Amino acid sequence: MLNIAQNVQNKVNTFTAGQIFDYQTFPSFISSPDAVIKAVSRLVAIKKIERFSKGKFYVPKKGLFGVYKPTDAELIRSELYKNGRLRGYITGLSLYNQLGLTTQIPRTITIAINGGRQEKDYGTIRIRKIITRVPIQEKYVKLLQYLDVLKDIKKIPDSDINQSLEIVYRCVNVLSDNQQKQLLKLAMKYYSPQVRALLGLLLSRLKFCLLDLIKLSSSLNPITVYKLKVDEIVWTNAASWNIKS
Numbered sequence: 001m002l003n004i005a006q007n008v009q010n011k012v013n014t015f016t017a018g019q020i021f022d023y024q025t026f027p028s029f030i031s032s033p034d035a036v037i038k039a040v041s042r043l044v045a046i047k048k049i050e051r052f053s054k055g056k057f058y059v060p061k062k063g064l065f066g067v068y069k070p071t072d073a074e075l076i077r078s079e080l081y082k083n084g085r086l087r088g089y090i091t092g093l094s095l096y097n098q099l100g101l102t103t104q105i106p107r108t109i110t111i112a113i114n115g116g117r118q119e120k121d122y123g124t125i126r127i128r129k130i131i132t133r134v135p136i137q138e139k140y141v142k143l144l145q146y147l148d149v150l151k152d153i154k155k156i157p158d159s160d161i162n163q164s165l166e167i168v169y170r171c172v173n174v175l176s177d178n179q180q181k182q183l184l185k186l187a188m189k190y191y192s193p194q195v196r197a198l199l200g201l202l203l204s205r206l207k208f209c210l211l212d213l214i215k216l217s218s219s220l221n222p223i224t225v226y227k228l229k230v231d232e233i234v235w236t237n238a239a240s241w242n243i244k245s
Contacts, residue, residue: 004028008039012049017061018070020052020078072125079111079120079127088113088129089141091148093157099167101149102158112136112144134190143183146171147191150198154228162231169202184212188219194226197241201230204237217241 008026015021023029029036040057043049050060050067056078060067070078080088092110096102109125112132119128134144149168153161172180180203187199200216217240226243238244 004032004035005039005042008036009043009048012043012059015059017059018068018074020056020058020070020074022056022083024083072122075122075125076109076111076127079113079129086136086138086141087115089136089144091130091145092128092152095145096149096152096156096159099145099149099171101156101164101167104157112148134186140182140186142171143175143179143186146183147187147195147199150195151191153198161229162234165198165202165230165235169205172202173206180206180208181212184208184216188216193220193224194228196220197226197243198228200241201235201237201243204240205235 007028011026023033023036023040026036026040040049044051044057047060049057052058052070058070058074062068076090080086080090088111090098090109091112092108093102093104093106094109097105107126108119109127111127111129112134113129114132114136115129117129117131119126132144134140136144146168149156149164153164156164172183175183184199184203187196191199196216196219200213200220203216204213220242222242224242226241227245228243229245230238230243232238232245235243
């Protein structure tokens with residue numbers, strides 16, 4: 001059987017240049033943490049890998065101007081995953097630009113995460129982590145992102161609410177029936193009344209299940225009015241959800 005140092009070396013050989021990893025990446029860390037730490041430290045000493053931050057490392061890529069740092073995409077990935085498991089998703093201005101809701105390109109990438117609030121500046125980009133109480137799973141990510149758009153719809157810079165609604169409507173329209181139902185469940189459990197009202201507006205235009213729409217409507221205070229600059233000619237059901245200009 002290969003010893004732990006050789007196992008660590010073999011695992012590192014499978015990584016691509018610039019890939020960030022931590023001690024937990026190695027299966028033997030659970031049973032023999034000290035041996036894994038020593039093996040990793042030895043690879044750092046011989047420049048096989050570089051230390052990125054406390055407890056994190058990367059395989060260096062060498063060029064004419066020395067060792068290249070990990071790419072911005074890799075920096076983001078390293079914050080989204082821990083021990084190989086997804087723990088966050090991209091939200092905020094970067095998401096809204098990606099969806100075509102705004103032309104602004106942020107330097108700060110916002111990540112919603114099940115953990116502590118934190119901000120890190122890597123030079124080329126800044127990553128800001130905000131806390132979410134929603135359980136994060138791969139299959140929920142885009143659903144949570146659509147709901148985040150509805151949550152921030154009045155605050156998205158250089159955007160028009162009606163155009164933003166139309167974009168989210170098209171995104172929701174191509175979801176499967178099960179995904180649409182899951183979207184509603186997430187909104188009901190974790191999001192504000194305004195988000196639920198806007199989602200009701202979108203789903204009613206999709207001819208969504210009437211019983212589910214009634215349940216969604218019942219979760220809202222009937223005397224609360226949501227002041228949004230929605231075109232009531234385009235969104236004919238706006239008044240039914242107490243959405244008024």
